[in-house]
Amino acid sequence: MTALDDKINERFPGLVVRKDLVKAVKGNAIVPSYVLEFLLGQYCATNDEASIQSGIETVKEILRKHYVHRNEAGLIRSNIREKGRWKVIDKISVDLNTDKDAYEATFANLGIKKVVIDSDTVKAHPKLLVSGVWCIADVEYERSEDKNVEPWILSSIKPIQLSKFDYDAFLSARAGFTTEEWIDLLFQTVGFEPEMFGRRSKLLQLMRLVPFVERNYNLIELGPKGTGKSHIFSEFSPHGILISGGEVTVPKLFVNNSSGKIGLVGYWDVVAFDEFAGRQKRVDKALVDIMKNYMANKSFSRGVETLGAEASMVFVGNTKHNVPYMLKHTDLFEELPEKYYDSAFIDRLHTYVPGWEIDVIRGEMFASGYGFVVDYLAEILRHMRSDDYSNRYHGLFTLSSDISTRDRDGVNKTFSGMMKLLFPADNATEAEVEEILHLAVEGRKRVKDQLLRIDSTYPETDFSFTAQDGRKVVVKSLEETEYPQYYHKRAMGHDAPMSEGASDVSSASTSNVAQRAGEAKADAVGPREGHKVFSENQKGVTFADLFWPWLKGATNIVVTDPYIRMFHQVRNLMEFIEMIAVRKAPEDEVSVRLITCPDEVYPQKQQANLMAVESASTAAGVKFSWEFDGTNTIHARHIVSDAGWKISLDRGLDIFQKFEMNDAFNLANRLQAYRQVKAFEVTYLRAKE
Template sequence: MTEKLRDCFDEMVVYKDLKKSNFFSALGLPSFLRDWLLKKFADDEGNLDIDELTDFIRTYLPNKEEWVRIKDRIINDNERVKLLTKISVDISIKTGEITFSLPDFGLTNKETMIDVSTWDQYRGELISGQEVWGVVELGYRPPDDTAKPKIPGKIRLTGFTNFCPYTIDLDYYKDVRNEFTTSEWIDVLLGAIDYNAGGYESEEQKLSMLTRILPFVEKRLNLIELAPKGTGKSYVFGHVSKYGLLTDGGKVTRAKMFYDTARKTPGFVTGHDFIAIDEVKLVQFGDVNEMRSIMQGYMEYGQFNIGGYEGKSDAGIIFLGNIAQDNMDEWQNMFSELPSLFQESALVDRIHGFIKGWDIPRMNDDLKLSGWALNSEYFCTILHELRNDVSYRAIVDQIIDVPDRADTRDTEAVKRIATAYLKLLFPNVRSARDINPKGFQQYCLRPAVRMRKIIKRQLGILDVEFKGKDVPSFSLKEIPYEN
């Protein structure tokens, strides 16, 4: 299959050797950045030019501890310094002033500026997301104490090069899926997120792992995964995609998640495809009643109102936690170890599905990829683009037969998860007639129902109102399959 993969995707395939303890491991780079470097500095056989790569990293990827030295070069030596990093832009409503921040280096909007001419040149790329990756060029505007009012010194953005220099051809990606069997395509997807398909014992294990990336491809998909330690939850949600955010536990407040009224700044949910809250068992949610109210509304409608600020986002909320082995039983109360936020059915009902983390094998050397695979940066950009394609949901609405008096939240949850599976596993589907009914049942509908069933069972344990209630029996309408 390697030859087919390279023929079909050409430059979007890189050689990933994750079994070796090379210097990429020491750098701790996210997958999308590592693969960008591999694409830039590896030859057609996957061999790296170590000297060129080392020079590039030394020049453009300094450690955070070097920030003082970098500021010295910019301010005192009047140098133009280039860094490969993420940048966040802001425009003041009161003054119209355009500023930026570099989150990885602690540089804030109060210390920066963007000239109108620079903004006009790079505006389209800089406003493509809340945080954008690229090579930033930094200069300095010195202070002027003679001016009235005094002009403070600020770091200027003088140039920007997009991190993604190629054009995404979504239609090509959809069409090329036809060249692979479903089994082969599952292996392609695993390689794209750094996993060796040959290290899994069954297709069921492979699909369990891929369930984690459903929020990458479907808007406002809310999931919870409870699992043993060491299965790679944090890696998938925190290192694979530049479009998501993994919180590091601790305290998760309304200001952090949604809107900070003191600073008048939006929170995590704005500008990201998903927010994964790690170590949820240990998280403190600030004012629990406030968080529960806002979280419930957001998970239902994708909107929130805080102090008159109307917020809207498409980010899914993912809860990740480790629980005791004895509690890994969908027929028992698995939420007993979780914070009080999860002890009321209203919020739990808004979680679309449950990921059984104990079905995913603990990370081992056999699961580390050593071979050709899709560039993670390219792959996750594809998934990001697929989020906006509403045709898949229209197809799911067309083919799933919903029984009378079906619970609305159950129906929405199953359809949303099934749509995500369809985009992930069968992106080549363009109409209902393209769908193989057996394949859709096996890989999309049944897994979606299973994931929702676990949530429903937990609801029955938490709240007597849900006791004995099950997910409706969804079926497929008879639509001729053209193949």
């Protein structure tokens, strides 16, 4: 257990569970995580290993005896008949039988229908009427002489969700965590290992929770397959529902005008559309029109009556092309179904989560530490839906007057949701408020910048905000920084998609391109003094681009980095030497000396790895040597060479995020340009004589 795990158990006793236990008990039970964690929370919400193992066996026994597998439904029905009564875990839905004027339940896995359920139970749990709810139920069997009477009787039912919680206690316990610890706790709660992700990646994934804590919030996430886009919406909360984008109809989603029955938006906090992308998907235009009205006005019509709802709308789907391809040829919404590829629909989206920044999920990315029992957090988030934190940046920052009302609404709702998640007690520092506001502005800017490519009637907007001291923060998305030559293309006509050869480039883009051209020209002339800043998750960064222009011609290079200890750090050093070996003349020899600090935990392994680097380097004409700083107090990280340059590195050579080193077929393993980097800065200075 980590120090954070200890603190989590101390501050939230009985409300947390070790996340790897879900896999341990799931087996072949096809149930959402919140169902399993409901049971684990009752029997394994502790850090005592003996109690955990005993609890696991209890939960397994409960699932073995009471969870209904479809292929064993006949056996369970027989048990109910023979014993007269049996407890089952199943997904139960209810319909009103108007002929009998009675509510009847259907058990999804057990395969029984027309089970009479009393109206008070239905009123207490109205979601039974829409798509069903996972429950623990007592079912009885009583044969009747009347063949029209079903023998199944529902004697008791308990939806699998938390019955109560103490919000004040939640806020009090939150005060005991730093911001970084709290982010990691939330991240472990949704099932991922914090150590495998950078801060920006964590925040982007936690944005998926905003629809649960913010009413009428419209979010879209498009990106490559396998990044966990739909995981939270299918597994996380009993208050959200994930449906296939191709199965949506007006009656199912909003209202059935013939029966007057309200659809999903009337019963769920979050309605998420899975596999939403697909240009050729058939979509009902009437549904799109009602959707647009609902997303803008929070209401829809039932005949002559207008109804309101609070459900947030989430759209997740896969992209077929990478980001530069989309920016060059079309736009970041290219995969939307044709009828949704509409500027009015897109403009109603509050944020666009860049799914391409989130790595494909691998086995080692799943959490093994403690997190909230997800149902507990789901209830906390639902409680906070009534709060509004959108004004928490007022007095510290002012949004640009150029930002329209709709853009401002998108920024405010994202900011409000993220503040509730991270700082429910409203205790954020000014720097933390700025970080969240920047993320909120960026998410809306990504929507608006693509609208400029789709519809020429949209004006350009200055997405910036100003601090109290007059400092202006201009917000740019990562893809704008990486691909400025493609990013700022404009639509050529009303609702006309951008053609590949379009030349209508904004003035901001023109200056940006000119600046890049100037930098390229300067680099062609030779290296120069300067400072470069790189954003977290940025790609396309290599040691060759960062260092070689300033090291070319050097015969003696000294690398000072106290953190060349762990395997991946020594590997970075080896790749630095490889870069020199490939680019220097074959007949030249270059000396590379490392000044570092000893690893206090595994010193023998560190020295063995450095000796391996020394041995390998010799064959390439690179004389590598190293020394340990005797005081063990060096902190500065820099590279100095006899070519006359000093390169100052705030992170040393450790600039890349974790990637799969053992996968020989992973491009990130073979090529640095395909890796995501951590946030870091580099300064180039003329070395003093």
